[in-house]
Amino acid sequence: MNKIIPVLTMLAVIVVLWYAAAVKMNSQWAMDQAARAEVELTFGELVKDTLSQDRPKLPAPHQVVAELWETTVEKKITSKRSLVYHGWITLSATMLGFGIGTVAGIALAVGIVHNKAMDLGVMPWAIASQTIPILAIAPMIIVVLNSMGISGLIPKAIIAAYLSFFPVVVGMVKGLRAPDAMQLDLMKTYNASGGETFWKLRLPSSMPYLFASLKVAVAAALVGTIVAELPSGAVRGLGARLLSGSYYGQTIQIWSALFAAAALAAALVIIVGILEKVVLKRMGMAK
Amino acid sequence: MTFLYTLLVLAVWLGLWWLNTRFAARRKTQWVVPVLFGITLILIWEMVVRLFGVSPVILPAPTSIGAKIVTSVPTLWEDFVQTIVKGALSGYLMGCGAAFVTAVLIDRSPFLQRGLLPIGNFVAALPIVGIAPILVMWFGFDWQSKAAVVVVMVFFPVLVNTVAGLAATDTMQRDLMRTYSASYGQTLLKLRLPAAMPFVFNGLKIATTLALIGAIVAEFFGSPIKGMGFRISTEVGRLGLDMVWAEIAVAAITGSAFYGLVSLIEKGVTFWHPSQRG
Structure with a gap:
């Protein structure tokens, strides 16, 4: 509870700074317009103008909020201008990719834990591939898949899957190795088979690690989907809104798409966090 | 022919994999394993592109990428x-x-x-x-x-x-x-x-x-x-x-x-x- 007041204070400071920056950055345009019309602007008029331009350099917070309200609540969700519609396009690709990536990641982790050659051969590459800017090649994957006749949801989901794959592999390998020698020895004294050890000891004890990496993975999947929507041709989704906003100088549209993406990311991470709490509590592992 | 090529690729894969399990079993040779795995991947990639005639528009072969570099x-x-x-x-x-x-x-x-x-x-x-x-x-x-x-x-x-x-x-x-x-x-x-x-x-x-x-x-x-x-x-x-x-x-x-x-x-x-x- 003692966090709420400092956080709110910081947020208030940010909003104030934002308004100040908006006035400063947009004043050039306002002055030019006034000079052209040969009128003198008082300070009050200047501020008023900078906060209500159509294509400001930096839109004021209330303009972004108004745009968000207009494009989420007032527009029909089937409309091409509704952020809910674009958000849904992005969300569905993210969730598909996240699902594929998680399942594949867990499968590879199980293989790595049970096969020495795989552990020694694949693991260094899996870790090294984390240092490669994979996100930068997303457009290529999209175009190649397009030329093979695959378009729409699947290419975006593949990139999202790829990005969410590695955090899950690394976290899950750590988790499946979490039981210590004592616990493994106990299973041996019970004469447990490899499968039984896996289902009754390794898998349950990997859950905290799995959820920690799922939080990273779901955020990465969303970033992957948004970047995948950037290359030309994408007309739907939050990434496409960012791109078309930047083409036509619609700064308010960019900012509202950005906030929608942020809200989506936050919601996804929070949902995984709630699932984590519920599952760990049921398993008696809650802190 | 396609069938034969597939068999060939699979054979190379399995052969190198078997070699890798041998290397992985002994502590002294364990450092070879990731290197061999990387080489295997590139080799398979090159073979698939050449044998099946994959269009360079979809996936260029490692050698042609190297030449381009x-x-x-x-x-x-x-x-x-x-x-x-x-x-x-x-x-x-x-x-x-x-x-x-x-x-x-x-x-x-x-x-x-x-x-x-x-x-x-x-x-x-x-x-x-x-x-x-x-x-x-x-x-x-x-x-x-x-x-x-x-x-x-x-x-x-x-x-x-x-x-x-x-x-x-x-x-x-x-x-x-x-x-x-x-x-x-x-x-x-x-x-x-x-x-x-x-x-x-x-x-x-x-x-x-x-x-x-x-x-x-x-x-x-x-x-x-x-x-x-x-x-x-x-x-x-x-x-x-x-x-x-x-x-x-x-x-x-x-x-x-x-x-x-x-x-x-x-x-x-x-x-x-x-x-x-x-």
Whole structure:
């Protein structure tokens, strides 16, 4: 509870700074317009103008909020201008990719834990591939898949899957190795088979690690989907809104798409966090 | 014929895999395993492309990518300087420096920490690359806007890790400093900053990849006619996939080298930490 007041204070400071920056950055345009019309602007008029331009350099917070309200609540969700519609396009690709990536990641982790050659051969590459800017090649994957006749949801989901794959592999390998020698020895004294050890000891004890990496993975999947929507041709989704906003100088549209993406990311991470709490509590592992 | 080729590829795969399990069984030869795995992948890739006649528009063979790298060194170098040295590296230094200084400055105020940390944690999970179009609009098409994107992307992970690191000393150690009647500055310099280093380097290592991603992705929103992101997006449009893969190879090697360099510095600075003494 003692966090709420400092956080709110910081947020208030940010909003104030934002308004100040908006006035400063947009004043050039306002002055030019006034000079052209040969009128003198008082300070009050200047501020008023900078906060209500159509294509400001930096839109004021209330303009972004108004745009968000207009494009989420007032527009029909089937409309091409509704952020809910674009958000849904992005969300569905993210969730598909996240699902594929998680399942594949867990499968590879199980293989790595049970096969020495795989552990020694694949693991260094899996870790090294984390240092490669994979996100930068997303457009290529999209175009190649397009030329093979695959378009729409699947290419975006593949990139999202790829990005969410590695955090899950690394976290899950750590988790499946979490039981210590004592616990493994106990299973041996019970004469447990490899499968039984896996289902009754390794898998349950990997859950905290799995959820920690799922939080990273779901955020990465969303970033992957948004970047995948950037290359030309994408007309739907939050990434496409960012791109078309930047083409036509619609700064308010960019900012509202950005906030929608942020809200989506936050919601996804929070949902995984709630699932984590519920599952760990049921398993008696809650802190 | 296709059937035979498939069999051949499978045979190579299984043969090398069997060899790898033999190498993995003995401690002395274990270092061979990842190398052999990498070679296997490239070999299979080359075989699949050649035997099945995969169009170079879909997937060029490793040898043709290598040939492209050799013949276009000047272009690759120009792109490298534009994107990595000017965009990513300058942004990385500015962003990490600013985050470190901010963390030390807010260290004395628990109020600021409690306020900024949750916000920092939240922002670190957001799709920050999305601000790239805005920053390109503000700072123009050249490397300054790319550096700005990188600054914003690396700032929060480094800030959050540094603040966590500064809190990493335990009461006993701080009490010892107090019995020496050390001032705040002395405690900070001699105890808390060194103790924070493993955390700081964790943030710095995460930031290396983010810096490259930020610099390359920002170029998709507008750039002068050079740079890795620019080259990737235009060559994709012309279906010059071998050039795209050449750029990817450069990006991959740079990314790993950058990460390796930061890890080396970490090894030198945090030699005392258990994870470095294994």
